Structure formats: C-alpha cells, structure tokens
Amino acid sequence: MNRPGSLVLLLGLCANAIAAPLDEPLKPLPPKPHLDARRVELGRQLFHDPRLSINNTLSCASCHQLDKSGADTRAFSNGFDGQPVAVNTPTVFNASLNFRQFWDGRVETLEEQSNVVITSPHEMGSDWNTVVQRIADDAAYGQSFRAAYPDAVSRANIQNALATYERTLLTPDSRFDQYLLGNTDILTLEEKYGYQRFKEYGCIACHQGVNIGGNMFQKFGVFGDYIADRGNPTVADQGRFNVTGDEDDRAVFKVPSLRNVALTAPYFHDGSAPTLERAVDVMFQYQLGRMPSEEDKTLIILFLKTLTGHPEGQP
Ligand code: HEC
Ligand code: HEC
Numbered sequence: 337m338n339r340p341g342s343l344v345l346l347l348g349l350c351a352n353a354i355a356a357p358l359d360e361p362l363k364p365l366p367p368k369p370h371l372d373a374r375r376v377e378l379g380r381q382l383f384h385d386p387r388l389s390i391n392n393t394l395s396c397a398s399c400h401q402l403d404k405s406g407a408d409t410r411a412f413s414n415g416f417d418g419q420p421v422a423v424n425t426p427t428v429f430n431a432s433l434n435f436r437q438f439w440d441g442r443v444e445t446l447e448e449q450s451n452v453v454i455t456s457p458h459e460m461g462s463d464w465n466t467v468v469q470r471i472a473d474d475a476a477y478g479q480s481f482r483a484a485y486p487d488a489v490s491r492a493n494i495q496n497a498l499a500t501y502e503r504t505l506l507t508p509d510s511r512f513d514q515y516l517l518g519n520t521d522i523l524t525l526e527e528k529y530g531y532q533r534f535k536e537y538g539c540i541a542c543h544q545g546v547n548i549g550g551n552m553f554q555k556f557g558v559f560g561d562y563i564a565d566r567g568n569p570t571v572a573d574q575g576r577f578n579v580t581g582d583e584d585d586r587a588v589f590k591v592p593s594l595r596n597v598a599l600t601a602p603y604f605h606d607g608s609a610p611t612l613e614r615a616v617d618v619m620f621q622y623q624l625g626r627m628p629s630e631e632d633k634t635l636i637i638l639f640l641k642t643l644t645g646h647p648e649g650q651p
Contacts, residue, residue: 379501411607507645530639559625
C-alpha cells in the first residue's frame with residue numbers, strides 16, 4: 337500500500353475543492369483611484385508637516401508611521417502635549433475603504449476626520465485659523481495650493497488635500513488578493529485551509545468585504561465582558577454609546593480591517609492584545625464563544641498573514 341501517495345492525492349483533491357475563489361465574501365482591493373497628482377502631493381506634504389499641531393511637534397505621520405504599517409507600535413500614541421491618547425492608533429492604510437472613520441465610527445469622511453484630529457485637545461491641539469495662517473504664510477505651499485485649487489489655501493482645501501492623499505494609501509498585491517484575482521496557486525494548502533476555517537468558525541460574519549472589516553459595527557464581547565475582565569474601564573471603552581447614547585451601543589465598535597493585521601500590533605481599541613495570537617484567542621473566546629483546536633488557530637493565523645500588502649511609492 338502506498339499511504340503517502342494517497343495522502344498527496346487526497347490533499348490534491350481537497351486543494352482543488354477549495355481552489356476556486358468565485359463569489360467570495362472577501363473582495364480584492366480596488367485599484368488606486370485616479371486623483372489630481374498636485375492635490376495628492378500637497379496632501380503628502382501636509383501629512384508629514386508638524387505645523388498642523390499647535391506646538392509644531394506632531395505631524396499625522398508621527399502617529400501614522402508609513403514605515404510601520406500606517407500606525408505606531410504603542411498601545412497609545414502620545415498627543416502634542418506628551419499625554420497618551422484614549423484609544424489605539426489604527427492604520428491609515430486602506431482607511432478610505434472603511435464605511436466610517438474612528439473606532440466608534442463618529443465621523444463619516446476622511447475630510448471630517450482631519451478636522452477632528454487637528455482640533456482635538458488631546459491629539460494635535462490646534463485650530464483652523466492657526467493652521468490656515470501657517471500654511472498660507474509658507475510661499476512654497478501658497479504656490480502649490482494656487483496651482484491645485486482655484487481658491488488657494490483654505491481650511492476646506494487642506495482637508496481635501498489630506499483626504500485625497502489618504503485615498504492613495506492602499507496596500508495592493510497581498511498574496512490573498514492575488515489568490516482572489518485567480519492566482520490560486522499562490523497560497524499554500526495550509527493558508528487555504530486557514531481561510532476556510534476563518535469562514536467556517538464565523539470570523540467572516542464580522543470581518544468581510546473589500547477591507548476584510550470596516551463595514552459594520554459590532555459589540556466587543558458578545559460572549560462575556562472583555563472590558564470588565566480586562567479591568568479599569570474607560571470612557572473610550574463605551575464605544576458607540578458615546579456617539580448615540582443608546583444602551584445597546586455600549587462596547588460596540590467598528591469592526592476593524594484585517595488587512596496587514598500581521599504588522600499592526602498591538603491590537604484592539606485599547607491596545608490590550610500584544611500579539612496576533614492573543615488577539616485571535618480573544619476573538620474566539622469573546623466573539624465566538626468557543627475555543628478552536630491549536631491546529632485550526634495556527635491555520636487561521638497563517639491565513640491572516642497572507643493579508644499583508646505592499647504600500648505603493650511610500651518613502
Ligand atoms: C497623536 C497621534 C495621532 C495623530 C497626530 C494623528 N492621528 Fe490619526 N488617529 C489617531 C488615533 C488614536 C485614532 C483613533 C481615534 C478614534 O478612533 O477615536 C486615529 C484615527 C485616524 C483615522 C481613522 C482610521 C480608522 O480606521 O478609523 C484616520 C483616517 C486618521 N487617523 C488620519 C490622520 C490624519 C490625516 C492625521 C493628521 C491630520 C492624523 N490622523 C493625526 C492618532 C493620531
Ligand atoms: C461578532 C463580530 C466578530 C467576530 C465573529 C470576529 N470579530 Fe474580530 N473583531 C471584531 C471587533 C468588533 C473588533 C474590534 C474590537 C475592539 O478593539 O474594540 C475585532 C478585532 C479583531 C482583531 C484586532 C484587529 C486590530 O487591528 O486591532 C483581530 C486580529 C480579529 N478581530 C480577528 C478575528 C478572527 C480571526 C475572528 C474569528 C476567529 C474574529 N475576529 C471574529 C468583531 C468580530
């Protein structure tokens with residue numbers, strides 16, 4: 337008898353059975369949109385400009401470090417005053433694909449997002465008069481704004497330039513996207529099984545669509561109270577309740593995107609999971625109410641690692 341041979345045959349058949357990425361609940365990253373290159377470039381400069389913070393210490397890129405997957409490695413970044421902010425910094429990569437911005441989804445557009453962070457007394461601590469004045473006083477900016485916008489430097493144009501730039505911050509060509517686009521051989525059998533487990537266990541019910549998350553709100557702690565178990569509850573832990581005042585929205589958060597998740601530790605709105613393994617354990621316990629076999633967990637983590645893409649043209 338030829339056991340290894342039949343095992344290979346069996347695995348081959350299974351691989352075929354799960355090889356066809358038709359009509360999948362996860363969708364490939366869309367192509368980079370065609371945008372005015374002058375506005376993109378202005379947005380890029382503004383994104384890296386510490387003059388957006390009141391004391392000239394922090395740019396957007398201080399917390400959203402493009403060489404660190406668009407976030408930083410701390411549980412909580414420090415604001416302009418050196419004090420930690422209330423929630424973990426999410427990545428800016430692919431943020432344009434989220435249906436709302438922020439953990440509690442309190443803003444709908446990237447334009448409004450920059451308003452909130454620039455004027456937040458905990459983050460950049462500035463105000464629009466100051467920001468517009470500083471940018472308008474810079475001759476080079478003045479020239480570039482006049483070329484890109486009929487009405488030159490204004491609050492709305494600064495917000496538009498930042499948002500336009502952020503729409504270019506996509507991370508294409510992850511191995512999983514290539515798989516979805518038909519290159520089915522690019523994933524190992526284990527990674528394909530991991531994707532299958534991700535669907536079978538029900539991770540897919542919440543992390544789905546083009547951003548593998550970012551398209552719905554869900555309670556954090558469906559089975560058990562994660563925040564009580566963690567201890568020291570904060571106002572930020574109330575999630576969408578802070579926006580709606582609705583009791584049903586306590587501890588409800590935007591389901592985060594899992595694109596590039598292997599690179600964005602620590603995890604959760606409170607930065608409380610230092611590793612991907614820990615985050616996946618928490619998800620099984622508190623979102624699904626069950627524990628998987630070690631093997632299935634390993635397979636799912638292997639699948640999650642195929643979601644790492646490649647930022648285009650980032651310095
Ligand atoms: C002090 C660190 C810090 C700075 C500076 C900062 N951010 Fe953020 N950013 C955060 C944190 C923390 C959040 C999450 C806040 C929340 O959910 O309430 C966030 C959220 C975001 C989001 C939403 C992402 C999502 O998935 O919800 C975007 C987009 C973003 N920031 C862009 C910017 C831009 C543009 C700037 C500069 C104008 C900027 N940030 C400056 C820390 C920072
Ligand atoms: C009922 C909805 C739901 C299910 C099911 C679910 N998740 Fe989540 N997931 C969430 C929410 C909500 C968060 C954000 C929690 C927070 O930080 O407040 C999250 C966060 C995460 C994070 C951390 C992401 C980050 O950037 O901080 C990972 C990783 C993750 N989920 C993986 C999984 C995996 C793997 C499964 C299946 C084993 C799963 N999730 C099942 C809703 C869900």
